[in-house]
Amino acid sequence: METSPEITSVLRAAVEAGRWAPSVHNTQPWSFVIDGSELALRADDERRLRLGDATGRQMLIGCGAALLNVRLALRALGHEPVVRVLPDPDRPVLVAIVRAGQAVTADDDTRLLYAEIERRRTHRAGFTDLPVPDRLLRALAARAGTEDAHLHLVSSEAETRILAQITGAAQDALSRDRPADLEVARWARRPGSGRTDGVPATGYPREPRVTRPHFAQRDYAHGHPWGGDDDQFFSTSTGVVAILTTSGDRRPDWVGAGQALQRLLLHACAHGVSAAFHTQALENPHLRAFLSEELCAGRHPQMIMRLGVTFDGSSAVRRPVGDILDER
Ligand SMILES: Cc1cc2nc3c(=O)[nH]c(=O)nc-3n(C[C@H](O)[C@H](O)[C@H](O)COP(=O)(O)O)c2cc1C
Structure with missing residues (x-):
């Protein structure tokens, strides 16, 4: 049966939304295929971090976030998304097949989250002192729950300190591991670069401001005097520290974690709250087991992650749709 032009344009809009997902170092480890009435989301293993992501866990979290965007786009544009996650064990890079199902009227929540997809940005400094309301935190935890993940809000000072210290230790170890350190540096964009992936030099402060307790940032500048306008990054509050967890630790759990992450990030963004990530310790199996x-x-x-209010307006780049979409 011929696919209607309306369905094709909805699937294209879903790809447009998918590409704005967060991914480790903005590697954008995904590609899409529109084949008739189906959209395939594939993990791009060439873009996986060989050292920082040997198992593909972070790659699949990014793909899961892209999948949530795709689902939101379909629903916002009037179709129930029909999704099969990791449908074929013989094709492990096939993350999901999505079809535009029966007509639906988008609910307010879907519309709200869909509108935030391109606005959401990762923050890489302290937050302002403005509080994140408890009600919002509870709502974020509930969002994570709908995607089978759990948002553990770290409320005790001792736990926050432990997490900050482990992050610092993991970052120090990374800096001493030359191949791993260079792998991160390869995903840093120099100022004025025309690259459409990697972390922009305006995406972090030139001089990191210390929060108390301090959560070490990734070293994207790698000794270069890079970084955004310091006026944008003057705040020094740690914000609310949280860990997103899953009960299992296999590929479907990682895709699920990505969907949960993106759902809670978009909800936070709609309420003026941003996230900063510190995943260095999770790249080290011993530290990850300890944290577990x-x-x-x-x-x-x-x-x-840390969650808080910020006024920074850092920019983001993505590969153009033409580079990531194949239409058959
Ligand atoms: C699995 C995963 C791990 C990440 N780890 C970090 C991190 O340790 N430090 C950091 O600054 N950003 C981290 N990020 C955020 C990415 O750098 C960010 O999503 C990417 O650069 C795209 O920018 P945007 O989120 O502003 O669109 C991570 C994102 C994902 C999905």
Whole structure:
């Protein structure tokens, strides 16, 4: 049966939305195929971090976030998304097949989240002192829950300190591991670069301001005097520290964690709250196991984040749709 032009244009809009997902170092490890009435989301293993992401966990979290955007786009544009996650064990890079199902009227929540997809940005400094309301935090945890993940809000000072210290230790170890350090540096964009992937030099402060307790940032500048306008990054509050966890730790759990992450980030963004990520410790199996036992009650930590209010307006880049979409 011929696919209607309306369905094709909805699937194209879904790809447009998908590409704005967060991904480790903005690697954008995905590609899409529109084949008739189906949209395939594939992980691009060439873009996986060989050292920082040997198992593909972070790659699949990014793909999961892209999948959530695709689902939101379909629903916002009037179709129930029909999704099969990791449908073929013989094709492990096939993350999902999505079809535009029956007509639906988009609910307010879908419309709200869909509108935030291009506005959401990762923050890489302290937050202002403006509080994140408890009600919003509860709503974010509920969002994560709808995608089978758990948002553990770290409320005790001791736990926050442990997490900050482990992040610092992981970052120090990374800086001493030359191949791993160079892998991060390869995804840093120099000022004025025309690249459409990687972390922009305006996406972090030139002089990191210390929050208390301090959560070490990734070293994207790598000794260069790079960084955004310091006026944008003057705030020094740590914000609310949280760990996104899953009960399992296999490929479907990672795709699920990505969907949960994106759902809670978009909801936060709609309420003026941004996230900063510190996932260095999760790249080290020993530190990750320690965090699982000590802070996550045996669940598997997938993302470490701080949530807060910021006024920075850093920019983001993405590969153009033409580079990531194949139409058959
Ligand atoms: C699995 C994963 C891990 C990440 N880890 C970090 C991190 O440790 N430090 C950081 O600054 N950003 C981290 N990020 C955020 C990415 O750098 C960011 O999503 C990407 O650069 C695109 O920018 P945007 O989120 O502003 O669109 C991570 C994102 C994902 C999905």
